[in-house]
Amino acid sequence: xxLPILTKTSFTAGEVDVDLAGRxxxxxxxxxxxxxxxxxxxxxxxxxxxxxxxxxxxxCGAGRxxxxxxxxxxxxxxALSGGRLDIYAEGDKVAELETPWSxxxxxxxxxxxxxxxxxxxxxxxxxRKITRTGVDAxxxxx
Numbered sequence: 001x002x003l004p005i006l007t008k009t010s011f012t013a014g015e016v017d018v019d020l021a022g023r024x025x026x027x028x029x030x031x032x033x034x035x036x037x038x039x040x041x042x043x044x045x046x047x048x049x050x051x052x053x054x055x056x057x058x059x060c061g062a063g064r065x066x067x068x069x070x071x072x073x074x075x076x077x078x079a080l081s082g083g084r085l086d087i088y089a090e091g092d093k094v095a096e097l098e099t100p101w102s103x104x105x106x107x108x109x110x111x112x113x114x115x116x117x118x119x120x121x122x123x124x125x126x127x128r129k130i131t132r133t134g135v136d137a138x139x140x141x142x
Contacts, residue, residue, distance in 0.1 A: 008033070010030075010031045010045030010046075011033050011036065011047050012041065012043070012045050013027075013028045013029075013030075013031040014032060014033070014041060015032065015033060015035065016028060016033065018034070020032075038050050056077070056088055057079075057086070057088065057093065060079070060082075060084055060086070061082055061103060062081065062082070062103050062106070063079060063081035063082070063103070064080050064109070065078065065080070066078040066080060068087075068113060068118060069113075070115075070132060074089070075089070076088065076089050076094070076132075078118075080106055082101070082102050082103035083098060083099055083100075083101070083102065084096065084098060084099060085099050085130070089135075089136075094135070094138075095136060095138040097139075098140075099140065100126075100128065101122060101125060105122055105124065108122055108123060109121070109122050116131060116132040117131050117132075118131075126142050127142070128140055128142060129141050
């Protein structure tokens with residue numbers, strides 16, 4: 001006897017924990033998957049492959065990446081390394097700023113964004129305000 005073939009058309013529940021296996025009475029079970037990798041779940045139920053990555057530039061050393069979204073059309077990638085912040089838009093470097101944080105301090109940084117300003121704090125360094133003043137213009141101040 002052959003196994004029945006089931007067609008799933010909705011994955012809106014995302015990945016379902018293995019502890020829920022066999023709980024066919026739950027809508028979560030009907031709309032979930034055991035494993036979803038490298039896909040984006042659409043709000044209407046289906047899945048599609050996630051966008052790929054591309055090489056933009058080599059980092060100047062160990063550091064962290066910060067996503068900065070001014071609005072839906074103007075997004076930036078900030079590459080923070082020892083004493084330096086490189087800012088990229090659409091794959092091009094648009095700004096470079098000197099920063100007071102060493103490579104060892106970068107792991108302890110915390111930040112928050114509000115509109116065109118990124119506030120960055122570290123326990124041993126005075127807080128810094130990184131401001132987008134134009135499409136390709138940035139400043140850093142205490």
